Amino acid sequence: xxxxxxxxxxxxxxxxxxxxxxxxxxxxxxxxxxxxxxxxxxxxxxxxxxxxxxxxxxxxxxxxxxxxxxxxxxxxxxxxxxxxxxxxxxxxxxxxxxxxxxxxxxxxxxxxxxxxxxxxxxxxxxxxxxxxxxxxxxxxxxxxxxxxxxxxxxxxxxxxxxxxxxxxxxxxxxxxxxxxxxxxxxxxxxxxxxxxxxxxxxxxxxxxxxxxxxxxxxxxxxxxxxxxxxxxxxxxxxxxxxxxxxxxxxxxxxxxxxxxxxxxxxxxxxxxxxxxxxxxxxxxxxxxxxxxxxxxxxxxxxxxxxxxxxxxxxxxxxxxxxxxxxxxxxxxxxxxxxxxxxxxxx
DNA sequence: CTAATGTGCGGACTGGCGCC
DNA sequence: GGCGCCAGTCCGCACATTAG
Numbered sequence: 001x002x003x004x005x006x007x008x009x010x011x012x013x014x015x016x017x018x019x020x021x022x023x024x025x026x027x028x029x030x031x032x033x034x035x036x037x038x039x040x041x042x043x044x045x046x047x048x049x050x051x052x053x054x055x056x057x058x059x060x061x062x063x064x065x066x067x068x069x070x071x072x073x074x075x076x077x078x079x080x081x082x083x084x085x086x087x088x089x090x091x092x093x094x095x096x097x098x099x100x101x102x103x104x105x106x107x108x109x110x111x112x113x114x115x116x117x118x119x120x121x122x123x124x125x126x127x128x129x130x131x132x133x134x135x136x137x138x139x140x141x142x143x144x145x146x147x148x149x150x151x152x153x154x155x156x157x158x159x160x161x162x163x164x165x166x167x168x169x170x171x172x173x174x175x176x177x178x179x180x181x182x183x184x185x186x187x188x189x190x191x192x193x194x195x196x197x198x199x200x201x202x203x204x205x206x207x208x209x210x211x212x213x214x215x216x217x218x219x220x221x222x223x224x225x226x227x228x229x230x231x232x233x234x235x236x237x238x239x240x241x242x243x244x245x246x247x248x249x250x251x252x253x254x255x256x257x258x259x260x261x262x263x264x265x266x267x268x269x270x271x272x273x274x275x276x277x278x279x280x281x282x283x284x285x286x287x288x289x290x291x292x293x294x295x296x297x298x299x300x301x302x303x304x305x306x307x308x309x310x311x312x313x314x315x316x317x318x319x320x321x322x323x324x325x326x327x328x329x330x331x332x333x334x335x336x337x338x339x340x341x342x343x344x345x346x
Numbered sequence: 347c348t349a350a351t352g353t354g355c356g357g358a359c360t361g362g363c364g365c366c
Numbered sequence: 367g368g369c370g371c372c373a374g375t376c377c378g379c380a381c382a383t384t385a386g
Contacts, residue, residue, distance in 0.1 A: 011374060019375080036375045038361055064376055065359070102362060103373095121373095125354075132382095134353045166351070166384055174382090198364075200372045230371080232365050277370095282357090304370060305358090323358090 001025040003052050003066075006037065006082045010090050010113035012121050013197055014105040018043060018082065020066060022056065032056060035064035039102045040084050050080040088113070115149075116142050122150045122193040126201060128182040129189075132175045140164045150193060151254035153179060187214065187264040190255065196242045198235045206230055207239075214252055214262035218243045272346045273301030277310060281324055282317030284337050292340065299344045307332060315340045 002023040009017045018037040025032055035056055037043050047069055048054060055067040084104050086095055093108025106114070116138055123133035130153070141147040146160055156179065161172035188208035192201055199207070210228045211217040217239070225236035242248055256262055278296050280303060287295070292315065293303045307314055307326040314327040314334045327334050335343075 009374085013373070015374070017374060032377080034376070036360080038374080042361075132353070136352055168384060171352095171383065198372070202371065230365070234364055306370065308369060310369070 001032075001054065001056055003048060003050055003054055006043075006048075006050055008085060008089050010088060010106055010111065010117070012114060012117035012195055014088075014107065014111060014114055016084060016088070016095060016104045016106065018084070020048070020054070022054075022064075025056065032064045035066050037066065040097075040104065041102050043082060048082070050082055112142060115147075118195045119147055119150060119153070121195055122153070127189055127193045128185055129178075130175070130182050131178045132171065133178070136166070137164070137175070149251055149254075150195075151251050151258060154183075154255070154258035154260075183259045183261065185261060187212075187261055190214065190260055190262060191217065194242070194248070194251075196239055198238045203230055203235065208264055212264060214256075218249065218252060271300045273299040273343060276301045276312040278303050278340075279305070279307050279311050279314045279323055279327070280317075281314060284315070284317040286337060286341075292337070295344050296340070313340070313343075 003020045004023055005021040006018050007021055009019055011017060018039070020035045020037050022033050022035060037046070037048070046054075046066060048066065053070040055070055057065050057067050084095065084097075087093065088095055088106035088108060088111055090113035091106065091108050091111040093106050093111055095104050096107050097104045108114075119133075119138050119142060120135070122128055123130040123138070125131075133153075138147075141156070141164075144164075146156065147153060156176070158172050158176060161167050161175060162169070186208070188205045191199065191207055191214070192204035206229045207217055211220060211224075220239070222233075222236050222240060225231055225239055226233070231239075252262070273296060278301055280292055284292055296303050304311070307323050307330060309330050309332070311327070311330075311332045314323060314332055315337060316324050316327075316334050317337060324334065326332075
């Protein structure tokens, strides 16, 4: 199909992601109209220009991927070269590509796009799980200045919500209930929710287990941080920089006052699956993926996202895709979910 | 009541880069 | 240098709720 335009999206960390806007095309039963181009290097590698015809594929039947530029006499090349903007398309702030890095980033700390994405991340299911706080609500909240940081979420009143578009009593109350419920979530979620660069779900869990409280984490020195699993110098530095910022320390205090869980106990893990790495694929019948993951981790195992020769087991449910193929290729042991349950039980 | 709208769910890929 | 986490990305569908 044809690339009609290339737009730029700004993420939570300020990363500018170029996205190809395609002439809609039906692939495998769904209509594909966008595909990520990742970064400038990828655009150069593919050699794409705006107006080009390209071959698009859905990796694993889901994610649209631009494979290559089609060059034949029917499909003339486009003429407009895409250039990464020098100013953020959202806030106009300076865009910088650091030496040695592939991504361009907006460096304005107050960029509204970053705020918006940070709030969305915080509210998302894998983090504070605030059901109902998606795109539309977050846009309204940030546009109206009702939410300027993640702690402001806990100051939202019903009156605030009722003034918003498409909000009546039922929706407003649902959101408030969800916000209230989020306060009970454990420390690792809160750490993850802060949006510290290089600290994702897994690293946040290790940090919570190691330090046992937000206070201990906030005041940790470099050497303390380096003791944590999977934390090296770059991650340690990123965490220290985050907590050296007075605004961020104040943010944590606001979360504390709001009643969030900022301490936990050092988690005890089982040992039955110690040292074993699992990969989940397909649809499981008796567990959600999160439940299966928790079972494995509580038994001392690890769950990762991709199959390699270090993977011990691939747990395959219905409609397993490319990961199952990879497992066969690498001769990794494939089991079903009841076999997994047996392993967990010992 | 119906139509429109917003959101979660659930599947998964990718390149970059940090860690070991 | 390999591995795997991080951060970003996709879409259709089901469902709840609101506006009209």
